[in-house]
Amino acid sequence: xxxxxxxxxxxxxxxxxxxxxxxxxxxxxxxxxxxxxxxxxxxxxxxxxxxxxxxxxxxxxxxxxxxxxxxxxxxxxxxxxxxxxxxxxxxxxxxxxxxxxxxxxxxxxxxxxxxxxxxxxxxxxxxxxxxxxxxxxxxxxxxxxxxxxxxxxxxxxxxxxxxxxxxxxxxxxxxxxxxxxxxxxxxxxxxxxxxxxxxxxxxxxxxxxxxxxxxxxxxxxxxxxxxxxxxxxxxxxxxxxxxxxxxxxxxxxxxxxxx
Ligand SMILES: [Zn+2]
Numbered sequence: 001x002x003x004x005x006x007x008x009x010x011x012x013x014x015x016x017x018x019x020x021x022x023x024x025x026x027x028x029x030x031x032x033x034x035x036x037x038x039x040x041x042x043x044x045x046x047x048x049x050x051x052x053x054x055x056x057x058x059x060x061x062x063x064x065x066x067x068x069x070x071x072x073x074x075x076x077x078x079x080x081x082x083x084x085x086x087x088x089x090x091x092x093x094x095x096x097x098x099x100x101x102x103x104x105x106x107x108x109x110x111x112x113x114x115x116x117x118x119x120x121x122x123x124x125x126x127x128x129x130x131x132x133x134x135x136x137x138x139x140x141x142x143x144x145x146x147x148x149x150x151x152x153x154x155x156x157x158x159x160x161x162x163x164x165x166x167x168x169x170x171x172x173x174x175x176x177x178x179x180x181x182x183x184x185x186x187x188x189x190x191x192x193x194x195x196x197x198x199x200x201x202x203x204x205x206x207x208x209x210x211x212x213x214x215x216x217x218x219x220x221x222x223x224x225x226x227x228x229x230x231x232x233x234x235x236x237x238x239x240x241x242x243x244x245x246x247x248x249x250x251x252x253x254x255x256x257x258x259x
Contacts, residue, residue, distance in 0.1 A: 001244045003229070004033045004251035005222040006176050007095070007129060007156045007204035010057070011036060011046035014208045014219050022221055023054065029223040032056060032248075033257055037095045037129060037156070039064035041076050048080065051089040058257050060094040060129055062117055065110045066102075074113060078120045091255040093121040094129025095156055098142075101134045111138060118142075118149060127152030127254060129176075136161045143167065152254060157206055160192045169196060174254055176204040179212035179220060182231045190235050198236065198243065202251045203228050 015022060026034070036051060038044030038061040047059035061080045063070045081090050096117040098110050121128045128150055132139045140163060143149060155168065158175035168175060175196060181189075203225050211220035212227035226240075229247070233240040252258035 001030050001226075001229075001241065002248055003029075003031045003203060003222070003225045003244060004035075004248055004257075005031055005205050005207070005225055006035045006154070006202045006251050006255070007037050007178070008034055008207040008222055009037060009039070009209070010034070010207065011043060011050055012208050026222045027056065029226075031222045031225065033058065033251070034222055035060060035091060035255065035257075038062050039095055040067040041070055041073050041080070044077070044080055048084055048089065052084075052087060058089055058091045058255065060092040061090055062094045062096045062129070063113060064095050064131060065097055065099040065105075065113065068106055068109050068113060071109060071113045071116075074116045074120075077117060078124065081120075081124055081126070090126075091257060092127040092129050092152075092154075093117055093124070094154075095131040096128060097131035097133075098135035098139055099131060099133045100138075107135075107138065110135075111142065114142065121150045122148070126150060127154060129154050129156045131156055132159055134159075136164055140164055140167065146171065154202065154254065156204060157210070160189045162188075162192070165192045165196060168200065172200065174200050174202055174250065176202040177228055177232060178204045178206045179210040179216075179224065179228060181235075182213040182227055183216075193232065193235050198232075198238075198246045199250060201232065201247055202254065203232075203244075203247045 044061035051059040154174040207220040
């Protein structure tokens with residue numbers, strides 16, 4: 001079976017010592033492509049370098065809401081894309097969004113940063129990878145106005161929410177599911193995964209974070225995508241082969257990366 005990991009962080013310090021080795025293991029496990037996500041300006045540059053050095057890795061550029069201090073550098077996101085456009089390696093703006101998880105988030109600034117990067121993506125006609133945590137009400141407010149958004153939107157590490165799920169199904173947006181769906185979850189979460197058509201689902205690891213239950217506590221890597229696929233198959237009552245085949249196809253089409 002062949003997999004695509006649509007969201008991972010191989011530029012993370014935890015991969016510094018044995019990156020080549022880990023990527024070899026990942027390839028052998030059936031992973032055909034990886035999209036390495038940027039989360040700050042510096043880190044987006046690292047993601048670009050990684051993608052330029054590895055045939056099977058693509059990347060996104062963007063400023064994560066936790067890097068709100070970089071709001072004054074937001075124009076560099078567009079610059080980075082334009083400087084590397086001809087390589088074809090930057091496939092989306094991300095990860096961008098809202099994160100109110102920690103104390104005293106600067107909501108106003110986060111919203112401003114998010115909206116600015118949405119505009120950049122729309123202008124460049126690129127998909128976006130959205131990160132949303134504990135901020136669903138404001139997220140819904142922002143995505144209400146469809147005209148201001150790029151056509152292709154993927155909610156990464158999707159935090160299931162009834163109202164947002166409805167919008168996603170209606171508008172045909174995509175979600176990517178990761179290792180955290182294998183953790184003990186409420187039934188309502190499974191119900192929502194059941195309702196979202198497989199055509200709108202992709203697989204991710206968010207490596208090195210969120211290792212699936214089977215290997216929880218370890219450094220996550222794309223070789224663990226099979227556990228995510230297995231859980232989706234179980235929830236939807238279909239075969240793992242079908243999940244892997246369809247999510248692969250979805251990622252190819254969404255990011256236009258399969259050669
Ligand atoms: Zn991430």
